[in-house]
Amino acid sequence: MSAAVVVTGLGVVAPNGLGTRAYWAATRAGRSGIGRITRFDPDQYPARLAGEVSGFVAEAHLPSRLLPQTDRMTQLALVAADWALEDAGIRPQDLPAFDMGVITASFSGGFEFGQGELANLWGKGSEYVSAYQSFAWFYAVNSGQISIRNGMKGPSGVVVADQAGGLDAVAQARRQIRKGTAMIVSGAIDATICPWGWVALHTSGRLSTREEPSLAYRPFDEGACGHVPGEGGTLLILESARAAADRGARVYGEIAGHGATFDPRPDSGREPALRAAIELALADAGVDASEVDVVFADAAGEPHLDRVEAQALVAVFGPFGVPVTAPKTMTGRLYSGAAPLDLAAAFLAMEEGLIPPTINVDPVADYELDLVVAAPRPAELRTALVVARGHGGFNSAMVVRSDPNAATRPAVNQ
C-alpha cells in the first residue's frame, strides 16, 4: 500500500467568496454568487447569468510586471496558489526546488486574453499581436507561471479533461508525491467569461437561459434546464502524510482514492461509465460504499445527465443511501475549477461536521437521492466522495477522508 497523500493548504477563489473563509461562510449558509453578467453586456445572448468572482483586484496581489502578460484565470490562479501556500505554512524559498511541483487542470486556457489578440490580429494586423500571446492563452500557462513565481522545479504537468480534469490533476499530483516529490500545488482555476468564451460555451447547448438566478441552475429538479457558468476554482497543497507530520502541518485530510473512466458511445447500448469511476475510486481508497458519509455530486443540471448520475449513485450506495449535495448550485459550474472547489468544500465540511446545502432544488422523487436541500445538515463526516463529469463522456471520482490514519486497511485489489 502506497503512502498516504494529504492536503495541507487551500486557496479558494469562488463566485460566492474570495478566499477559503469567505467561500465557506457563504456556502454553509446557502448564499449564491450567481447574477447577471457584469464583465460584458450580455443583452444580446440567450444566457445572461454567470457566477463571477467579484472583488478581485489583481493589482493588489500581483506585481505589475505580471499583469500585462497574464489572463484573468492566471491572475486568479497565482493568487490562489499564494493563499494555498500561506494556508499550508509553506515558504517555497525554504524548500529544495526539485521537491516542489505544480500540476493543474486546464479547460479553455486564457481565453479572454486570446480574444484580445485575435481581435488585434484580424481587426488591426499581425504586427499588433502581443509577444505574450505565445503563452498567455495556452493551457499550460497556470502551471508554468505558478512554478516560476514560486521557484518550483519538481514534476509539473497539465491535464485537460473538460470538467473532470480537476480531479485527474489532483490524482496525478498524488502519483508524483508517491514517487517521491515532497509537495505539489494542484487543482484548477478557470475563467472563460468573455464574449468569445461565452459564445463558445453557448454552443454546448447546455447553458441555462433562465433570467432568474434562483431558477437557472437546478440539478436533480423537475425544472432542470442547463447550467450557469462560473469562474474560479481551488488550488490545493498536497504533501506526503509523512512530510506533513514531520513539519507539524495542519492536515485537512487525505486524497484517498481516484477513478477515471470514459463513457461508451451513447448508441452502444452499454452502461455509462460513471458508476465504474466511482467504484474504482472506492476500491483505490480501500473504502466500502457504506463508509462514505457524503457525496459532492457533479450535478449537470441536464435531465438525462442528472438521471445517469442518480442511477450511478443509487447503484453504488442504494436508494437514499448517502447524503448528496451540490454546492455548485451557488457558484455555477467552474469547468476544470469545479471539482477542486468541491474538494475544498468536502474538506471544510468534514472539518465542521456540516454538509452544505444544494440551493434552489426540489429533487425529483424517483431519482431516490437523499439530496441535502435548503439548509445545511450537521453530520459526522469522515469520508467524502467528489464526482466530476466532462462534456463528451469524461468521468472522474475522488474519495477524500478527514483522518489519514484511518488508511490502515489494505487497498482492495482491482
Added chain:
Amino acid sequence: MAEQLTLTDLMQILREVAGADEGVDLNADVLDTSFQDLGYDSLALLEAGSRIEREYAVRLDDSTMTDATTPRALLDVINASLTPA
C-alpha cells in the same frame, strides 16, 4: 522627419506594455542602468519593440531589442534608424 525617441518615451512604453518592477524607480536617471536591473526581460523588450515599430513607423532588426543591454544603447540604435539618411 521622424521624431526621436526619448528615454521618457521608452520608459513610458515599457511601463505600458510590461509593467514596472516594484523595486525600481523608472523616473530616475536610468539611461545606463541595464534592462536586467530595471526588471525587463527579452519579452518585455520585444513587446516594446513591436509598439515602437508601429508608433514610429520604423523597422527594427530581429536582434535590435535583445542585443542592447541599456536604454542608452537601445535609444542610439533606434534613433539612428529614425534619422533620415
Added chain:
Amino acid sequence: MTGRRVVITGVEVLAPGGMGTKAFWELLADGRTATRGITLFDPTPFRSRVAAEIDFVPEEHGLSPQEARRMDRAAQFAVVAARGAVADSGIDIEEFNLCRVGVTIGSAVGATMGLDEEYRVVSDGGRLHLVDHAYAVPHLYNHLVPSSFAAEVALTVGAQGPTGVVSTGCTSGIDSVGYAAELIREGSADVMVAGSSDAPISPITMACFDAIKATTPRHDDPQSASRPFDGTRNGFVLGEGAAVFVLEEHDRAVRRGAHIYAEIAGYATRSNAYHMTGLRPDGLEMAEAIRVALHEARMNVDEIDYINAHGSGTKQNDRHETAAFKHSLGDHAYRTPVSSIKSMVGHSLGAIGSIEIAASILAMKHDVVPPTANLRTPDPECDLDYVPLHARDQATDAVLTVGSGFGGFQSAMVLARPDRRIA
C-alpha cells in the same frame, strides 16, 4: 502492482513529407526535409512564412464528412493516427476490460486553427467585441476545450478507461506518453492509446511567434530553413502532425504475441521555474529530468546509444540542451550521437515529442540513427556529435529523447529494447 513494465506495441505517425510511419522513416533515413513556403493560408503579411505542412485530405484517411466537419485538423490527425496505431498493434480492445483501456493525447495549442477561423466569423473579421453567437458553428465548444481530441480518440477506439489531454506546451508529446505509461505501471490501466497531435500553422500562431522572433524568417531557402545546432540558424520552423502509440503492460503483450517496438523504461519531467519562454544556459533542469528518467530505467548513462534531441533550431535551445547532455551524461555525451529530426519535419509543438518517440523506436528497429539535416556550419558552442546530414548505421538498443517547452517544462524519456539485460 510494482514491477509492471510498459511496452509500445503499435505506432502510427502523420508527419510532413509523407503520410504514415513508413514514409516518415524513409524521410528521416534519407535525410530529406519537408519544410516549405506556407500554403495553408496567405503568409504574405508575416515575418516568418516557412512551415512543415502535411498534405492531408481527411476523406482519404477514412474520416467521414461529419467527422471532418466537427473536428479541428489536429483532432483529425489524432483520430487517424490512433486508428493506425491500433491496427498496427493488432490488439483487439474488446478483449480487455474496457475501463482499463485509456487514452491520452498531448497537444500544446489545441484547436488553434479552428478557433482562429471561427473567431473571424463570429467577430465579423475582428470588428465585433460582442461576438455573434448566431454565426457560431455547433462544434465550437469542441474547439474551446481540447480534451475533445482525447474524447474523439476514445470513441473511435472504444476505450472507456482514463482519458484526457496532456497540455504542457512543447513537451506535451513526451508527457502524454509518460503519463500513460505511469497509469499502466501503477495498475490503473492495462492498455493506453497515447500520443499527441498539433496543427498550429494558422495566422494567430505565426503572429505570436513572429512577435517573439522565435521562428525563422528564412524565406529564400525554405527547404533548408530548419538548422538545429548550425551556426547560421535563426529560429525554428513550425510544423504539424501527430504520432500515436499503443502502450501495453509487458507480460500481457508477450502473452498475446504482440510485436514489441520498445519498452518505456524511464520518464521524468521537471521545470526550470525561470521564464515562460526563456531557458537558463546551464540546462540543469533538463539534466535532472534525464537523470531521473535513467534512474527509473535502472540504466547507466553509457547504455544510451542515441539521443533524440529537442533541437528546435534556436540558439538558446541548442546551447541549453547541449549543456544538459553534458551535465547528465558526462563524457558519454561526447561519444553519443545526438540528432534533431526537427531539421526535417519542423517543430509541431505538442505533437513533436511523440513524433520524436516514434523516430527513436524506429531507430532501434532499423539500427539507424537519423541525421540532423542542414547542419553544414557547426555552432562552435555546440560541440557534440550531431550526426550531420546523413543517417548512420549503428546498433541502437536504448534511446534518450528529450523535450523543452514554454512554461519551463523539461522532459526526458528512455526507450529501450525490452530484451536488454535488466540490472
